[in-house]
Amino acid sequence: MAAGEGKRLKPFTEDMPKVMLPLANKPILEYILEALIKNGVHDIVLVVGFKKERIMNYFGNGQKYGVRIDYVIQEKQIGTGHALLQAESYLDEDFLVLPGDNIIDKKSVSSIIQTKGHTALLIEKSHTPSKYGVVQTKNDVIIDIIEKPATAELNEVSTGIYRFNLTIFDFLKKAMKEGKNNITDAVQLLIKRGNKIYFKDGEGGWMDVVYPWDILDVNAKILQDISSVTSGTIEKNVTLKGIVNIGEGTIIHPGSYIMGPVVIGNDCEIGPHSCIFPSSSIGNNVVIYPFSEIRHSVLMGGCTIGSHSLISHSVIGKGAHVFPHVSTIMGKSVIKVDNQYCEKEDVGSFIGGDSRIGDHVVIEPGIIIGRHCEIAPLRVIQRDLASGIKVM
Numbered sequence: 001m002a003a004g005e006g007k008r009l010k011p012f013t014e015d016m017p018k019v020m021l022p023l024a025n026k027p028i029l030e031y032i033l034e035a036l037i038k039n040g041v042h043d044i045v046l047v048v049g050f051k052k053e054r055i056m057n058y059f060g061n062g063q064k065y066g067v068r069i070d071y072v073i074q075e076k077q078i079g080t081g082h083a084l085l086q087a088e089s090y091l092d093e094d095f096l097v098l099p100g101d102n103i104i105d106k107k108s109v110s111s112i113i114q115t116k117g118h119t120a121l122l123i124e125k126s127h128t129p130s131k132y133g134v135v136q137t138k139n140d141v142i143i144d145i146i147e148k149p150a151t152a153e154l155n156e157v158s159t160g161i162y163r164f165n166l167t168i169f170d171f172l173k174k175a176m177k178e179g180k181n182n183i184t185d186a187v188q189l190l191i192k193r194g195n196k197i198y199f200k201d202g203e204g205g206w207m208d209v210v211y212p213w214d215i216l217d218v219n220a221k222i223l224q225d226i227s228s229v230t231s232g233t234i235e236k237n238v239t240l241k242g243i244v245n246i247g248e249g250t251i252i253h254p255g256s257y258i259m260g261p262v263v264i265g266n267d268c269e270i271g272p273h274s275c276i277f278p279s280s281s282i283g284n285n286v287v288i289y290p291f292s293e294i295r296h297s298v299l300m301g302g303c304t305i306g307s308h309s310l311i312s313h314s315v316i317g318k319g320a321h322v323f324p325h326v327s328t329i330m331g332k333s334v335i336k337v338d339n340q341y342c343e344k345e346d347v348g349s350f351i352g353g354d355s356r357i358g359d360h361v362v363i364e365p366g367i368i369i370g371r372h373c374e375i376a377p378l379r380v381i382q383r384d385l386a387s388g389i390k391v392m
Contacts, residue, residue: 001047001080001083001084001097001098001099001100001101001160002017002019002029002046002047002048002049002055002100002101003017003047003048003049003050003052003073003074003077003083004017004018004019004049004050004077004100004101005017005018005050005051005077006018006021006101007338008210008211008337008338009021009209009210009211009212009215010352010368010370011317011350011352011353011368011369011370011371011387012212012215012300012315012317012350012352012353014352014353014370014371014387015051015318015353015371016051016054017048017049017050017051017052017054017055017101018101018209019055019100019101020051020054020055020058021209021215022281022283022298022300022301023103023209023215023218023219023222023281023298024219024222024223024226024263024281025247025263025265025281025282025283025284027058028100028101028102028103028209029046029055029059029100029101030059031103031104031105031222032098032100032102032103032104033059033065033067034106035104035105035106035108035109036067036096036098036109037065037066037067038106038109039106039109039110039113041067041096041109042066042067042068043067043068044062044067044068044069044070045069045070045071045072045087045090045091046059046069046070046071046072046100047071047072047073047074047083047084047086047087048071048072048073048074049073049074049075049076049077049083050077052071052073056071070090072086072087072090073086074086078181079180079181079182080160080181080182080183080184081172081175081176081180081181081182081183081185081186082176082181084097084168084169084172084183085169085172085173085176088169091166092166093165093166094118094163094164094165094166095163095164096109096112096113096161096162096163096164097160097161097162097163097164097183098160098161099159099160099161101208101209102159102160102206102207102208102209103205103206103207103208103209103218103222104159104161104205104206105205105206106205107203107205108122108159108161108202108203108205108206109161111200111202111203112161112162112163112200113163114200115163115198115199115200116140116198117196117197117198118163118164118165119162119163119164119165119168119190119195119196119197119198120162120163120197120198120199120200121135121142121158121159121161121162121187121197121198121199121200122159122161122162122199122200122201122202122206123135123137123142123156123157123158123159123199123200123201123202124156124157124159124201124202124206125155125156125157126155126156126157127155129154129155129156129157131148131210132148132157132158133145133146133147133148133157133158133184134146134147134154134155134156134157134158135154135156135157135158135199136154137156137199140198140199141196141197141198141199142187142191142197142198142199143191144188144191145158145184145187145188145191147182147184158184159202159206160183161206162183162187168186168190171186171187171189171190171193172186174186174189175188175189207221211335211337211342212315212337212350212368213335213344213347213350215298215315216279216296216297216298216313216314216315216347219279219281219298220278220279220296223243223260223261223262223263223278223279223281224261226243226245226260226261226263227243227245228243228244228245228260229245229246230244230245230246231246231247231248231249231250232246232247232248232249232250232251232252232266232268233250233251233252234246234252235251235252235253235254235272236254237254237255238252238253238254238255238256238257238258238271239256239257239258240258240260241257241258241259241260242259242260242261242262242278243260243261243262244258244260244261244262244263244264245260245262245263245264246264247264247265247266247267247268247284248266248267249266249267249268250264250265250266250267250268250269250270251268251269251270252264252270252271253269253270253271253272253273253274253290254271254272254273255271255272255273256270256271256272256273256274256275256276257274257275257276258270258275258276259276259277259278260278261278261279262276262277262278262279262280262281262282263280263281263282264276264282264286265282265283265284265285265286265301266284266285267284267285268282268284268285268286268287268288269286269287269288270282270288271288271290272290273290273291274288274289274290274291274292274293274294275292275293275294276288276293276294277293277294277295277296278296279296280294280295280296280297280298280299281297281298281299282294282299283299283300283301283302283303283318284301284302285301285302286299286301286302286303286304286305287304287305288304288305289304289305289306289307289309289324290307290308291307291308292305292306292307292308292309292310292311293309293310293311293312294311294312295310295311295312295313295330296312296313297311297312297313297314297315297316297348298314298315298316299311299316300315300316300317300318300319300320300353301318301319302318302319303316303317303318303319303320303321303322303353304320304321304322305322305326306322306323306324306325306326306359307324307325308324308325309322309323309324309325309326309327310326310327310328311326311328311348312327312328312329312330312348313328313330313346313347313348314328314330314348314349314350314351315350315351316351317351317352317353317354317355317371318353318354319353319354320351320352320353320354320355320356320357321355321356321357322351322357323356323357323358323359323361323377324359324360325359325360326357326358326359326360326361326362326363327361327362327363328348328349328351328363329348329349329362329363329364329365330346330347330348330365331346331347331364331365331366332344332345332346332347332365333347333364333365333366333367334366335347335366335368336384337368344366347365347366348363348365349363349364349365349366349367349368349369349381350367350368350369351363351369351373352368352369352370352371352372352373352387353371353372354371354372355369355370355371355372355373355374355375356373356374356375357369357375358374358375358376358377358378358379359377359378360377360378361375361377361378361379361380361381362379362380362381363380363381364380364381364382367381367382367383367384367385368384368385369381369384369385370385370386370387370388370389371387371388372387372388373385373387373388373389373390373391374389374390374391375390375391376390376391376392379391
């Protein structure tokens with residue numbers, strides 16, 4: 001299910017679907033593909049919509065992964081049930097449904113495959129259950145799913161990872177006739193008709209990325225499982241500590257210090273005398289100039305960090321240019337996203353792709369800067385900027 005936009009992740013999803021957001025230098029959707037392959041699943045249908053070309057160009061027909069990928073298009077994103085219906089003609093036996101915009105590991109896929117019954121759901125405990133479908137269970141079956149309740153008394157939620165047989169399509173169509181367009185609506189009808197929906201408790205391998213700061217948290221968790229690979233050129237007097245993965249064509253100049261877990265993409269140039277600290281991901285074709293410091297951050301491909309800059313607990317979008325002596329301050333902030341206010345500790349800033357941040361700019365904690373913004377030198381940014389804004 002890869003048709004959605006990910007509005008709460010703007011500005012990073014303005015030019016790419018949420019499923020293509022890079023975490024540890026791989027799109028979210030690629031982790032799902034790998035989990036399926038590890039479980040022997042090789043026939044995959046991707047339901048695409050928003051910015052579908054980004055997905056189709058990256059994954060192609062699946063040949064490079066040893067799988068077959070077919071694509072169906074949801075022209076308008078009007079619900080997960082409607083999206084699944086678009087794939088009906090491709091299915092002729094029991095099948096899995098997975099959200100394309102969550103991190104899903106091998107164990108999660110294995111669990112749902114092994115759950116008894118033709119219809120099953122993987123559930124997980126959540127610290128924010130009201131943002132999901134809250135699941136009520138009895139014995140080994142689900143008795144109710146309450147979609148995004150205002151207040152949640154239970155903390156077990158639907159991951160959106162299902163196993164279905166073909167009868168689900170009849171219930172999807174019945175739900176849509178009632179104006180209900182989500183998979184959970186069809187599942188509710190199944191339950192009301194006396195069908196058993198079995199469940200399996202997940203083991204923490206399912207992770208959702210809802211807000212910009214989730215990119216940092218989930219990226220850090222994924223980096224715990226990377227391995228050390230040092231391709232490229234490591235020049236004299238470079239210090240590497242912990243698990244550090246460096247891509248081909250990358251040059252680490254003298255005096256630089258990197259403490260893992262850190263992943264650095266291909267064809268990057270780091271330093272001299274730059275520092276990269278744990279839980280940081282550096283995309284392909286990134287330049288970090290001398291005496292700059294990167295802490296617990298995600299730098300997407302093609303961005304540039306000028307000399308003597310401090311990037312801390314921040315996400316820098318694709319192609320952004322940060323000039324020298326820029327600081328993204330880390331601290332406590334109340335951030336407004338999608339008309340909701342979220343209080344966060346230890347957060348930096350979020351800079352959209354292709355923005356230009358002038359030298360000696362200071363960005364306060366929790367600030368979201370849109371794409372194609374331009375900020376003149378010597379400014380202190382204390383409020384969010386929509387895409388295309390110029391600060392003179």
